[in-house]
Amino acid sequence: MKNTILARRYAKALFSLGKQEQKTGEYSDKLSAIAALYHDKGAGVQDALSNPLYPMDARKQVMGKIAESVEADPMLAGFLNLVLEKNRAGILPDIADELRILTDLDQNISHGLVISAVPLNEDLLAKTQATLEKLTGAKVLLETKVDPSLIGGIVAKVGDLVLDGSIKTQLIGLKDSIKGRD
Numbered sequence: 594m595k596n597t598i599l600a601r602r603y604a605k606a607l608f609s610l611g612k613q614e615q616k617t618g619e620y621s622d623k624l625s626a627i628a629a630l631y632h633d634k635g636a637g638v639q640d641a642l643s644n645p646l647y648p649m650d651a652r653k654q655v656m657g658k659i660a661e662s663v664e665a666d667p668m669l670a671g672f673l674n675l676v677l678e679k680n681r682a683g684i685l686p687d688i689a690d691e692l693r694i695l696t697d698l699d700q701n702i703s704h705g706l707v708i709s710a711v712p713l714n715e716d717l718l719a720k721t722q723a724t725l726e727k728l729t730g731a732k733v734l735l736e737t738k739v740d741p742s743l744i745g746g747i748v749a750k751v752g753d754l755v756l757d758g759s760i761k762t763q764l765i766g767l768k769d770s771i772k773g774r775d
Contacts, residue, residue, distance in 0.1 A: 604691035642682035705751035
């Protein structure tokens, strides 16, 4: 279960520290790497850091090794220890997600999704990205997805902006307009 409000508070604190040190992107990348450990190793890492049956000293040693593995500076290592001491190590992946959002907003980066009926070639994807960047005024990082039910065309989503140029939607619109004439 996501604990977004609490994760956002910790992320804002780390973002503020990173802003002072001019390391917001670095902190975000390193925290994302730690979050990836949670996903890659399953419940093992989270259990080692969150289980109250393990002594705090043992958990601190594990967190120290994790901080060492991502080459965390003293500020980030201190943050990780604070999270551990406050028994919030279980929400580190959520903190990483929230920190990535804050960092992207600070750097004027948006994430978008392009859904197409067939895989798009690089040229078309680059043109779509350039158009979306022009419309949003932000750098857009695109994720692609294939959905054969669209029949043709694409659907592009960036934040609240949705551009639907799919044949499926056009056919539904045509069907509704024909029904309206009856």
